[in-house]
């Protein structure tokens with residue numbers, strides 16, 4: 001059975017480097033803490049928020065807090081129960097991740113088989129289900145049965161990036177907790193304090209991560225960063241489409257994005273930077289601070305309208321992909337529009353209309 005017991009690498013990193021402290025999400029932690037103190041912990045939670053924002057980290061911290069044997073006030077991080085949860089071998093805590101592209105009905109059935117038994121070592125059994133938007137209707141209906149009659153002394157924590165993709169009946173049976181990215185300045189301040197980063201580096205990482213703590217840590221701990229010490233090697237290369245002039249490149253780049261559609265969020269950040277520079281914004285505001293000089297050279301290729309339209313085009317392509325439209329085709333159309341904008345801007349410029 002494909003049930004994964006491993007805590008995520010990001011979580012391990014967090015617990016190891018930050019001694020059990022969580023960056024941000026203070027209000028959520030207080031809300032959960034209050035539920036524990038007043039003995040009103042819900043049977044099912046639904047944590048909603050962008051990828052890598054900290055949903056799983058908070059879910060695990062909450063799990064540890066509930067079952068901690070040393071502390072009444074949050075998780076101690078040291079007792080056997082806390083350590084077992086951290087190490088992914090607590091018999092009463094299970095993380096269930098999609099097996100391949102889907103969270104499968106077999107995984108939900110397995111959960112249902114296990115959840116009826118009493119907790120072996122702790123107050124409550126906790127099941128954390130990640131990316132629940134990846135359940136098909138069959139699996140969702142199966143899970144609904146458990147949510148309708150949750151066994152006593154068990155808690156389900158469902159994590160999702162997309163609330164809209166879930167059945168209303170599932171949403172209504174869970175206590176919904178909304179996670180937001182951290183403000184860039186707050187994240188950068190934490191990164192400077194925890195990792196001794198220079199201000200520019202910290203802002204660059206915070207901007208690149210879009211305020212998602214997990215993504216920031218992954219950027220900082222990427223192999224390329226470690227190899228290069230303090231060099232800003234976590235920074236990406238300038239996307240080819242910004243400099244491409246050749247229509248053949250369009251099809252190759254579209255193919256790359258169809259393999260990695262998350263890359264579209266990154267692409268938007270480059271066009272936003274160009275738009276900022278177009279308005280003479282200071283470089284510190286850029287997501288790609290380290291490429292400021294190159295971006296400044298690219299700015300004259302675009303008019304403001306064309307940059308706005310490029311961003312809109314990328315969002316339209318993202319929407320199409322979410323609706324399962326033919327990905328490669330949607331992306332090719334997007335790329336041709338982006339390249340068209342760029343060439344048209346160059347034409348405008350040479351005609352003196354910018």
Ligand SMILES: [Zn+2]
Pocket residue numbers: 064067068069070071075076077078079080081082083
């Ligand atoms: Zn503990």
